[in-house]
Amino acid sequence: MADESKRIALIGYGAMARSLQASLLRSEAGVAVAAVLVPAEFAPPASEIAGLELFHDVADLVAWRPSLVVECASHDAVRDFVPTLLRNGIDTIIVSTGSLADKSLFDDLEVAAKVGRCRLTVVSGAIGGLDVLRSARSAGLSKVAYTGIKPPIAWAGTPAADRMDLTALLEPTVIFEGNARQAAQLYPKNANVTAAVALAGVGFDATSVALLADPGTATNGHRVEATGAFGSFSIELQNQPLPDNPKTSWLAALSIQEAIVRHFSSVVV
Ligand SMILES: NC(=O)c1ccc[n+]([C@@H]2O[C@H](COP(=O)([O-])OP(=O)(O)OC[C@H]3O[C@@H](n4cnc5c(N)ncnc54)[C@H](O)[C@@H]3O)[C@@H](O)[C@H]2O)c1
Structure with missing residues (x-):
């Protein structure tokens, strides 16, 4: 049973939001989404959001007084709505982590959270091991490298698709090499993990990134390798x-669910 005092609103209602909503309803977490904020031009069909409050304007969502807002939309949504929510004292979780590669947005969000005396939480998303990076960095990290390997279809609509025929690839092909700031800007919908690794470790400029299209894989692969005073660390995920x-x-959707449950938990592991 959902607790009515936990008023959760989502920003955006795409693949991730729908997966989260269904997963929360199946779970015994006792929390459920009650409202959705989407600009009118992105509004989902009424049948998809039956039973949810629908807001087009962030001021109306603020007036509804959510206890937690979860952004599952886009970089623009973080920029357009999250500073207002934080300034109004509303705790907010974001999943479009790549947006934080924009230093001025990052600074605005930090100030807004301080003004509103609330918290912005960045989910771990599609990656793990961020706790290791966060812990290890205080002793010094000499190298953090991220490699993302996805099927060619996952790179459709990105700069890689302008440079090569992704459907004709026969072997794993490097589509980008550089740092996390460049990756987040060039591949905004694919580089959220890159941003999370950068924020937890050595920052956007010092995190090296390679992105590959692999016709032989059906999963989204992520590898993080780090070396520092603590020792060394490597993690690899094959995500569905x-x-x-x-x-x-x-x-990534499951990590939002976990972040919501943690937010309302008395004991956090
Ligand atoms: N942190 C991670 O590991 C991770 C992993 C995957 C995706 N993401 C990010 O999560 C976000 C959601 O992913 P998805 O798979 O649900 O995408 P999606 O395209 O399926 O859905 C996005 C939804 O947001 C809505 N939207 C777009 N711009 C908006 C705006 N300005 N205001 C409000 N709503 C807006 C769209 O109409 C759509 O309904 C994306 O930004 C994606 O890059 C993060």
């Missing part, structure tokens, strides 16, 4: 994509 969006890993 969401059926509705091959760019998005199911684990």
Whole structure:
């Protein structure tokens, strides 16, 4: 049973939001989504959001006084809505982590959270091991490298598709090499993991990134390797994509659920 005092609103209602909503309803977490904020031009069909409050304007959502807002939409949504929510004292979780590669947006969000005396939480998303990076960095990290390997279809609509025929690839092909700031800007819908690794570790400029299209894989692969005073660390995930969006890993939606449950928990592990 959902607790009525936990008023959760989502920003956006795409593949991730729908997966989260269904998963929360199946779970015994005792929390459920009650409202959705989407600009009128992105509004989902009424049948998809039956039973949910629908807001087009962030001021109306603020007036509804959510206890927690979860952004599952886009970089623009973070920029357009999240500073207002934080300034109004509303705790907010974001999943479009790549947006934080924009230093001025990052600074605005930090100030807004301080003014509103509330918290912005960045989910771990499709990756793990961020706790190791966060812990290890205080002793010094000499190298953090991220490699993302996805099926060619996951790179449709990105700069890689302008440079090569993704459907004709016969072997794993490097489509980008650079740092996390460049990756987040060039591949905004695919580089959220890159941003999470950068934020937890050595920052956007010092995190090296390689992105590959692999016709031989059906999963979204992520590898993080780090070396520092603590020792060394390597983690690799093979994530199942969401059926509705091959760019998005199911684990990313699950990480939002976990962040929501943690938010309301008395004991946090
Ligand atoms: N952190 C991670 O590991 C991770 C992993 C995968 C995806 N993501 C990010 O999560 C977000 C959602 O992913 P998805 O798979 O649900 O995408 P999606 O395209 O399926 O859905 C996005 C939804 O947001 C809505 N939207 C777009 N711009 C908006 C705006 N300005 N305001 C409000 N709503 C807006 C769209 O109408 C759509 O309904 C994307 O930004 C994606 O890049 C993060």
